Amino acid sequence: MSEIAEHTGTRKKGFFAWIARWLFTTNHKEIGTLYLVLSGIMLLVGGSMAMLIRAELFIPGLQLVQPDFFNQMTTMHGLIMVFGVVMPAFVGLANWMIPMMIGAPDMALPRLNNWSFWILPFAFTILSSTLFLEGPAPNFGWTMYAPLSTTFGPASTDYLIFSVHLMGISSIMGAINVIATILNLRAPGMKMMRLPIFVWSWLITAFLLIAVMPVLAGAVTMMLMDRHFGTSFFNAAGGGDPLLFQHIFWFFGHPEVYIMILPAFGIISEILPTFSRKPIFGYKFMVYAIACIAFLSFIVWAHHMFVSGIPMAAELFFMYATMLIAVPTGVKVFNWVSTMFKGSLTFETPMLFAIAFVILFTIGGFTGLMLAIVPADYQYHDTYFVVGHFHYVLVPGALFSIFAAIYYWLPKWTGRMYNERLGKWHFWLSAISVNITFFPMHFLGLTGMPRRIPDYALQFTDFNMIASIGAFIFGLTQLLFLYNVVRTMFSRRTDNLPDNVWEGAHGLEWTLPTPAPAHTFALPPEVK
């Protein structure tokens, strides 16, 4: 025990001590905070790029940027939002909450945890530096398809490759830590089928990360070899195939999109019961559904490639396999609704975001089903319909769940309540503007507007203008969130919140004092 007692005690003051604390920390809460701060910074960077994209698309013609720079913006926006915002935010939440939820003293491998985090700022420095170097930044879309990234890739592609390698190392080490923590550090009595669903969702997400990040590493390694060492993995002249890149990328890519949504499912499954004052409906099936979705994610990758020229039999298989995912996802949505059914609902900000998640994510899920249909996809592929679809699952899906989680747990973290009125403003402005932004994109896609272009035909103008206006409102609204969170974090007031901040909340994290002490459970609690 002495080791633990030692460094919870006095802290040295001063700038260097402050820096050292964050650089050398082995504390899961501090590392969780670092992840969330990084994610917030990258959200501003990636968000600015989105604003620039929407500004350029406000009216037809080229106004603000050249096509090549536009391509760099779409590429970097995608990479930053996926690897720099959504993933680190979920890892940050995992770091903060998993030890608190399972009754552990910390993460299983605290030093590895620190390493996982600190690799990321370097990875994003390498990636972002391409914008300031001579020659274009990566400009072939976040999917990095060969030969755009091999034969025709700019010099900056090498920066992208090594940056992805670093992100991969970070994600794998982080995921190993999560799994070791959940499997090994549960308090006595915390059986697997008693784990909070957020923890379950992260256990499965971590497995997906360990399974597919090495696949992405392999893909970019082959890219690197094709670019510099004369291999012909993606070059038919030597017997390879550019399609091979798409297969490998999407074998990583499809589990990856579930890596970005399963923890969101977990968060929503924590929040809805609290504010419905009812236990989650169908706990076991919620767990099985997550496992089922994770399994299916490995056998659906080629639905991203229906127009790439793959055999018809393969297209049919991948179509049916993809549609199967609707079954476990439907189970989840119905169970969330049933959780709320006849509950004593109150509508604090986390609950508002959670309800919006259920409705809007379901819309994204339905458009996903439409895209899964092979003949329909021939029409929708590479149009704004696809952009609308995946932004619905990522923005009012993943991002809303992150907002919900931060509002939900911030009082526990800081000991202070965020400003509820400001939170509600943030919610309503976000929920309305997110639909103004992304709903018209479906219409644009159905009428044939291709994605990833800086200019478009005149008949698309109205919907593009609406989408851009929505995007600017959405972008500005996030400053409210930033202000609300920062004010809560750095305020000097003490709110004397009870241990159980929300009256209907259950779970070990609510048995800890508020704000949560530096070290979680020095002695594991007995779970009955």
Place this chain on the structure above:
Amino acid sequence: MPTHGSYYVPERSVWPILGAVGLFGLGYGSINLLHSHIVGPLVFISGAVLIALTMFGWFHAVIKESRAGLYDAQMDRSFRWGMFWFIFSEIMFFGVFFGALFYARELSVPWLGGAGSGELTHLLIWPDFKAAWPLLANPDPQAFVAPQKTLYTWGIPAMNTLILLSSGVTITLAHWALKRNERNKLIIFLGLTIVLGLVFLSCQAYEYYLAHYKYGLNIATGIYGSTFFMLTGFHAAHVIIGAIMLFIIWLRCVKGHFTPEHHFGFEASAWYWHFVDAIWLLLFTFVYWL
């Protein structure tokens, strides 16, 4: 001290951040090496030195804590899960390259030769190309000069299989010796394992020499060379890493570390060695043999 409250949470540590800077150096240095930039070698070497320093310092700290008795059985399980999932990630990494090999052999090369839906591709792009494996004539012979010959399965590769399999036996014998506290046997068998690993690597190096200089087979000779060298190359790199791990463990054995009950460092390295061994069996089957 209650058993369950004894999970060791380490102090703040300088090593992870140094490791992160080291990785940055390796990555950023590699980019600049590829672009022939003057800072390339300097940054790369600094990164490598930092990584080496980090590993030394970090493992030193872990070994010290372990020998001070700070780690309980639960900590041991954390390490086991950690190593297990790390090896799983490595398996997935090799899986990608095996996937590329199978894709080339079963799909892309036959398609280019006109099989199945590749008929038009074949007729329109390279009508003279004939699908075969090993690929001794590439679709576009100007762009990728094909190798004259590939390696004979039942020569060095078969011998290497025997060598690596025997090293799997010797490390198990070393493990048994450790469990029975027969230290001399432990040191001899573990040493023998490392020697076998080095013999394997020498044979592999000779084979690479043959391929390059006698058979015209290198990484840029089309998809056969690409898959061959990426798979065997990454495998050899893992043998080197495994041998270094075993060597460190051997040094620790000589210094009297490890007890018959507590020797996770030994076991982790042994797991890794078996993993490298298993990958080789797949390599031998699908790259050299079938």
